Amino acid sequence: MGILKENAMTMAQARRFAQSLPEVTEEPHFQYSSFRVRGKIFATAPPDGKHLHVFVADEDLEIALALNPAFLEALHWGTKVAGLRVALAKAKPAVVQKLLTQAWSRKAPKSLASRQARGRSKRAGQSDVE
Numbered sequence: 384m385g386i387l388k389e390n391a392m393t394m395a396q397a398r399r400f401a402q403s404l405p406e407v408t409e410e411p412h413f414q415y416s417s418f419r420v421r422g423k424i425f426a427t428a429p430p431d432g433k434h435l436h437v438f439v440a441d442e443d444l445e446i447a448l449a450l451n452p453a454f455l456e457a458l459h460w461g462t463k464v465a466g467l468r469v470a471l472a473k474a475k476p477a478v479v480q481k482l483l484t485q486a487w488s489r490k491a492p493k494s495l496a497s498r499q500a501r502g503r504s505k506r507a508g509q510s511d512v513e
Contacts, residue, residue, distance in 0.1 A: 390454075392476045394432045397469075400480050401426060404487045405499055418483075420495070425486035437482045438466040440489055451478055 401407055401418040408419050415436075416428040427436045436458050439447065444467055448455055454473035458466040466486075469479055488496045 390473060390475055392471045392474045392479050394428060394435070394471060396476065397435050397471060397479060397483070398428070401483050401487075404484065405495060406491070407487070418487075420487055420491045423490040425490040426483060433471055435469040435471060435479065436466055437469060437479075437486045438489070439482055439485045443482070443485050447478070447482060451475070454478075 398409070398416075398418075402409060404420070406420050410417050410419060412424065412427055414430050417424045418426040418428075425438055428434075429436070441464075444457070444464065447467060448457060451474075454470045454475070456468045456470075457464045458468040467482060469482070471479075488499070491499070
């Protein structure tokens with residue numbers, strides 16, 4: 384994805400990364416844009432262009448909030464915490480990419496997610512040798 388600033392991410396960069404994941408489509412969701420894998424939403428983008436909402440598992444959410452309070456906050460749906468609200472201008476791109484990948488993996492069919500994980504492992508192994 385190229386070199387990004389340590390603590391800043393634009394909506395365009397987040398969009399490019401989300402769309403680079405297998406079988407992702409971007410579709411309208413009320414006034415938001417949504418990122419979906421086979422029809423299931425894993426992230427949304429409010430129209431302000433300054434935030435991203437990412438729907439990770441509860442355990443990933445808690446860890447992310449504890450480690451990154453400067454740019455993450457809990458996203459509430461009524462009384463339930465539904466995901467993370469990312470302040471992109473302060474966000475660490477590597478963290479946002481990891482969260483998007485976790486959210487994608489949670490919504491993707493198991494066969495697709497496991498193929499993607501194997502591909503990442505293989506690429507990581509190759510880069511260690513090079």
